[in-house]
Amino acid sequence: MHLEFSAHIPHVELQLHIPIPLQIRADLLQFYIDAFQPPYSALIWDSFTDCLSDLSWLSIKSIVITHSAIPALITTLEQAHYLDGLNEVVQRHAHCGMHQFRFCFPPETRAGVTALIDSCHSR
Numbered sequence: 657m658h659l660e661f662s663a664h665i666p667h668v669e670l671q672l673h674i675p676i677p678l679q680i681r682a683d684l685l686q687f688y689i690d691a692f693q694p695p696y697s698a699l700i701w702d703s704f705t706d707c708l709s710d711l712s713w714l715s716i717k718s719i720v721i722t723h724s725a726i727p728a729l730i731t732t733l734e735q736a737h738y739l740d741g742l743n744e745v746v747q748r749h750a751h752c753g754m755h756q757f758r759f760c761f762p763p764e765t766r767a768g769v770t771a772l773i774d775s776c777h778s779r
Contacts, residue, residue, distance in 0.1 A: 658746035659739070659759050661766045668718040668756070679728045684738070705741040709748040711755055718756040726765055726772070736776035739769055 672691050678684045681701055688708070695713055711719075721742075729735045742759045749757040761769055 658743050658750070659761060659769060661761050661763045661769075668720045668758075669716045670719045672719070672721045674721060674723045674727060676724050679730070681729055681734055681738075684727055684729070701737075704738075705744050708741075708745040708757070714755070717754075720758045720760060722760045723765075724762065726761070726768055732772065732775070736772040740773050740776040743773060 674684075674687065678687065685701065685704065688704070692707075692711060692714065694707055726735055727738060729738060746757055746759065749755045
């Protein structure tokens, strides 16, 4: 897994914090649209990972997105897909080297995050 669990966040060019409570995926997507201003007008759930994997319009190279908790989306399946997508984004950026992308969660969420990502892969 490529997500981080730490209270310490190193200095980066852009640090964003997912506000609580974001319980509707449209609100979560809007947060990312507002933060990254993608060059296309819409971001949909199915293209979420692709959008975050291609941030070629940003000159910022190091990005950290912190979470106070796992977003309380409508279903655990949505939570699992969100977390698995974040994990995939970190992997993609590590391979291409254009951006250093990190997603951080509090240490006490490790078991929940891990279980949700594992459930996504066992389907």
